[in-house]
Amino acid sequence: xxxxxxxxxxxxxxxxxxxxxxxxxxxxxxxxxxxxxxxxxxxxxxxxxxxxxxxxxxxxxxxxxxxxxxxxxxxxxxxxxxxxxxxxxxxxxxxxxxxxxxxxxxxxxxxxxxxxxxxxxxxxxxxxxxxxxxxxxxxxxxxxxxxxxxxxxxxxxxxxxxxxxxxxxxxxxxxxxxxxxxxxxxxxxxxxx
Amino acid sequence: xxxxxxxxxxxxxxxxxxxxxxxxxxxxxxxxxxxxxxxxxxxxxxxxxxxxxxxxxxxxxxxxxxxxxxxxxxxxxxxxxxxxxxxxxxxxxxxxxxxxxxxxxxxxxxxxxxxxxxxxxxxxxxxxxxxxxxxxxxxxxxxxxxxxxxxxxxxxxxxxxxxxxxxxxxxxxxxxxxxxxxxxxxxxxxxxx
DNA sequence: CGTCTATTTGAATGTACTCAAAAGCGGTGG
DNA sequence: CCACCGCTTTTGAGTACATTCAAATAGACG
Numbered sequence: 481x482x483x484x485x486x487x488x489x490x491x492x493x494x495x496x497x498x499x500x501x502x503x504x505x506x507x508x509x510x511x512x513x514x515x516x517x518x519x520x521x522x523x524x525x526x527x528x529x530x531x532x533x534x535x536x537x538x539x540x541x542x543x544x545x546x547x548x549x550x551x552x553x554x555x556x557x558x559x560x561x562x563x564x565x566x567x568x569x570x571x572x573x574x575x576x577x578x579x580x581x582x583x584x585x586x587x588x589x590x591x592x593x594x595x596x597x598x599x600x601x602x603x604x605x606x607x608x609x610x611x612x613x614x615x616x617x618x619x620x621x622x623x624x625x626x627x628x629x630x631x632x633x634x635x636x637x638x639x640x641x642x643x644x645x646x647x648x649x650x651x652x653x654x655x656x657x658x659x660x661x662x663x664x665x666x667x668x669x670x671x672x673x
Numbered sequence: 674x675x676x677x678x679x680x681x682x683x684x685x686x687x688x689x690x691x692x693x694x695x696x697x698x699x700x701x702x703x704x705x706x707x708x709x710x711x712x713x714x715x716x717x718x719x720x721x722x723x724x725x726x727x728x729x730x731x732x733x734x735x736x737x738x739x740x741x742x743x744x745x746x747x748x749x750x751x752x753x754x755x756x757x758x759x760x761x762x763x764x765x766x767x768x769x770x771x772x773x774x775x776x777x778x779x780x781x782x783x784x785x786x787x788x789x790x791x792x793x794x795x796x797x798x799x800x801x802x803x804x805x806x807x808x809x810x811x812x813x814x815x816x817x818x819x820x821x822x823x824x825x826x827x828x829x830x831x832x833x834x835x836x837x838x839x840x841x842x843x844x845x846x847x848x849x850x851x852x853x854x855x856x857x858x859x860x861x862x863x864x865x866x
Numbered sequence: 867c868g869t870c871t872a873t874t875t876g877a878a879t880g881t882a883c884t885c886a887a888a889a890g891c892g893g894t895g896g
Numbered sequence: 897c898c899a900c901c902g903c904t905t906t907t908g909a910g911t912a913c914a915t916t917c918a919a920a921t922a923g924a925c926g
Contacts, residue, residue, distance in 0.1 A: 540814055548817045550810060563807045572810075599792045606799040609806055614756045616809040617743060617765075621733055623816040624741045624849040628882070649904065656817040661882055663906050821914070842872065854914055856874050867926105874921070881914085889906070896899085 482507070485530050485584055488556055492607045499598045506590035512536075512577040518559075518585075525564030525571035527585040531557050534581025537650060538573040549654040552578075552642055558608060578646060628657045629665050675700070678723050678777055681749055685800045692791045699783035705729075705770040711752075711778075718757030718764040720778040724750050727774025730843060731766040742847040745771075745835055751801060771839060821850045822858050 482504050489495055495503070510529075512518060518536060519525050529536075531553050538551045538559060550573060553559035564571035565588060586594075595602045622631055632655060636643060643651065652662040675697050682688055688696070703722075705711060711729060712718050722729075724746050731744045731752060743766060746752035757764035758781060779787075788795045815824055825848060829836060836844065845855040 540818075542818045546818065548814060550813060562803065562810065566803050566807065572814075595796075599795070602792070602795050602799060603788075606795060606802065609799065609802050610755065610759050613802055613806050613809065614759065616806065616813065617755065619813055620743060620809065620816065621741060621765075623813065625733075625735045625739065647904070658883065659905070660884085660907085664882090667906080840872070851915065852873070853875085853916085857914085860874080869926090870924085872921100872923075874919105876919085877917095879914105879916075881912105883912070884910090885908105887906100887908085889904100891904075892902090894899100894901085896897105 481509075482584075484532055484556055488530070489604060493600050493604045495598075495600065495604075499600070502597060503594050503601065506586050506594060507584040508586070510583050510585055512581045512583065514577055514580055516577050518575040518577070518583065519561050519564075519571050519573065521561075521572060521574045522570045524568075525561040526587050526589075528558060528560045528565060528591065529553075529575075529583040529585045531555055531559065532582040532584060534583075535578045535645065536575055536581055536583075537578055537646075537654075538575045539653070540573055547653055548656070549650055552646060552650075552654065554641070554645070558612075562609075578650065623656060628655065628661055629668070631655045631657070632662065632665050632669075674702075674725075675777075677725055677749055681723070682797060686793050686797045688791075688793065688797075692793070695790060696787050696794065699779050699787060700777040701779070703776050703778055705774045705776065707770050707773055709770050711768040711770070711776065712754050712757075712764050712766065714754075714765060714767045715763045717761075718754040719780050719782075721751060721753045721758060721781075721784065722746075722768075722776040722778040724748055724752065725775040725777060727776075728771040728838065729768055729774055729776075730771055730839075730847075731768045732846070733766055740846055741849070742843055745839060745843075745847065747834070747838070751805075755802075771843065816849060821848065821854055822861070824848045824850075825855065825858050825862075 485504070485507070486500060489500065489503070507530075508527075510518070512534070518529055519527075521540060533555055536553045536559055537549050538553070538561070539547045539549045541547050551559060559575060561571035561573045561575065563569065591601075591605070622634055626634065635651065635655065648662055649659040652659045655662065657665075678697070678700070679693060682693065682696070700723075701720075703711070705727070711722055712720075714733060726748055729746045729752055730742050731746070731754070732740045732742045734740050744752060752768060754764035754766045754768065756762065784794075784798070815827055819827065828844065828848065841855055842852040845852045848855065850858075
């Protein structure tokens with residue numbers, strides 16, 4: 481049940497069984513059916529979540545009601561509304577299951593307990609956020625400099641596992657373009673080959 | 674000389690004089706003239722930098738030679754090529770002074786020394802990166818959902834101090850639009866008022 | 867004052883958008 | 897197993913917004 485998250489943590493820090501058990505004792509299991517929500521924008525976000533199986537999307541809705549996807553999370557990914565989680569303010573994002581999904585979640589308070597008892601976990605989360613930070617920066621670069629077509633190609637090259645798995649309309653939203661545009665881009669790409 | 678950075682750190686953690694002195698003993702002072710570079714893309718990035726006075730910009734150049742600004746840093750801001758700093762790989766960004774600028778920088782090794790001796794600094798940097806992370810997410814949301822005009826308005830509302838201080842062409846680059854478009858947006862905004 | 871760079875303006879172009887409709891696909895119930 | 901319904905994807909036509917390229921104006925700095 482905790483194999484995946486165990487491996488995930490060992491990628492970043494050396495935790496022995498005692499430390500790891502203390503950490504996992506703080507985890508809560510949660511199953512989400514397709515379309516069910518982990519976090520709803522405007523509500524409190526007290527947890528970080530680790531995806532054991534399935535797939536989630538984090539998105540916001542703008543004034544026109546258009547959804548904008550910030551992040552996907554498949555197996556072995558962490559996800560949360562970091563803003564709400566860190567500040568205690570209402571969440572900005574809604575996080576919803578694209579498939580039936582199993583997550584493990586940990587509350588802010590529990591995480592602080594872990595940090596106090598085993599400071600090396602502080603390091604773990606720092607590394608986690610650092611990685612995520614680098615990803616975000618690369619996404620901004622792409623959004624600033626790439627055409628829609630290039631953005632899709634990037635997705636193809638770097639995150640192909642998402643393309644086969646996630647409905648196009650969500651991919652389009654993630655790329656910041658309309659579903660129609662994405663459809664046309666694909667058509668154009670196949671013609672070239 | 675270290676007042677500003679002292680205050681900056683106290684915003685996040687309680688550090689006593691001994692702890693703070695150990696930290697500052699690791700800092701190196703550096704003065705950059707306008708146009709001089711702190712970090713050059715492709716080279717090693719071994720330092721984090723704190724801006725004591727002046728202003729820097731972090732940017733990348735794409736295949737067409739167009740520059741894209743990722744981040745500005747004025748007094749009291751931290752800046753680095755986080756990717757290079759964290760991974761040891763060549764830096765992605767070039768960081769250049771927009772004005773004559775004084776920075777304090779700390780190497781990765783020194784930072785690790787500080788973390789080992791005083792783990793609370795690990796917390797400090799985690800909080801720093803978390804904050805930065807939230808900012809990046811909000812920037813991605815804006816780049817996905819806002820028109821060029823809205824992006825400029827956001828800048829006006831949330832970071833007005835940048836507008837008065839930074840050349841328009843850099844602001845345009847930061848917003849992901851051309852200098853010509855930004856000029857037209859401003860014109861249009863003034864007509865409305 | 868003169869030079870160099872930044873900003874503004876104009877005209878033509880292009881990319882992605884909107885709205886509308888058709889086609890495709892998946893799941894459900896008879 | 898097939899027929900139907902709802903949702904996703906594709907296609908088409910017209911439009912809007914930002915871009916490019918070029919030139920004029922304004923500003924900064926030695």
